[in-house]
Amino acid sequence: EDQVTQSPEALRLQEGESSSLNCSYTVSGLRGLFWYRQDPGKGPEFLFTLYSAGEEKEKERLKATLTKKESFLHITAPKPEDSATYLCAVQAANDYKLSFGAGTTVTVRA
Amino acid sequence: ETGVTQTPRHLVMGMTNKKSLKCEQHLGHNAMYWYKQSAKKPLELMFVYSLEERVENNSVPSRFSPECPNSSHLFLHLHTLQPEDSALYLCASSPGYTSTDTQYFGPGTRLTVL
Numbered sequence: 001e002d003q004v005t006q007s008p009e010a011l012r013l014q015e016g017e018s019s020s021l022n023c024s025y026t027v028s029g030l031r032g033l034f035w036y037r038q039d040p041g042k043g044p045e046f047l048f049t050l051y052s053a054g055e056e057k058e059k060e061r062l063k064a065t066l067t068k069k070e071s072f073l074h075i076t077a078p079k080p081e082d083s084a085t086y087l088c089a090v091q092a093a094n095d096y097k098l099s100f101g102a103g104t105t106v107t108v109r110a
Numbered sequence: 111e112t113g114v115t116q117t118p119r120h121l122v123m124g125m126t127n128k129k130s131l132k133c134e135q136h137l138g139h140n141a142m143y144w145y146k147q148s149a150k151k152p153l154e155l156m157f158v159y160s161l162e163e164r165v166e167n168n169s170v171p172s173r174f175s176p177e178c179p180n181s182s183h184l185f186l187h188l189h190t191l192q193p194e195d196s197a198l199y200l201c202a203s204s205p206g207y208t209s210t211d212t213q214y215f216g217p218g219t220r221l222t223v224l
Binding site for chain 2: 097098
């Protein structure tokens, strides 16, 4: 069974204080790893898809990386508007469903 | 309207009520999904429709009944729910199902069962 574990559960940062979120996964062959951002009371918003180890993608202050066992979401010099819950999901090679982690809630204080 | 829309945004119902959640996607996608999101828990996939045919049903209780009349609309019919069914119900769509197509989510319906 596919497993996705995100850590930490919550992260409080000062504005400008860079940090990383972790997504560890166990899957029978990885078809794709997805990162989403979710604001309170809203649906998840797509950020990135990573397909193979060594791949990296960037969007503004966010950078996602992938290894064979985990993915990191790096937040560089965060701003208060980066406060949200970040969700990680994996899609196995023998399936098309997404298995989600429980998320990391990031709070950035001005 | 753009993207994926859901109505109502909030719903309070008693255990004996019957209600329906509606989802509409304006993206021209062929696959649609229902997820349940409970506090501090991962999103749980409930149902998947591909080209209006149900392709996934993840052991969801029969008090939840999906309907997909066409590729743009998806409903979740609710009856005799339990308080533990209170959650955020999310609809999503993707271009296809048998690929790594990105799923795009609606804003969700916050359901409270009294």
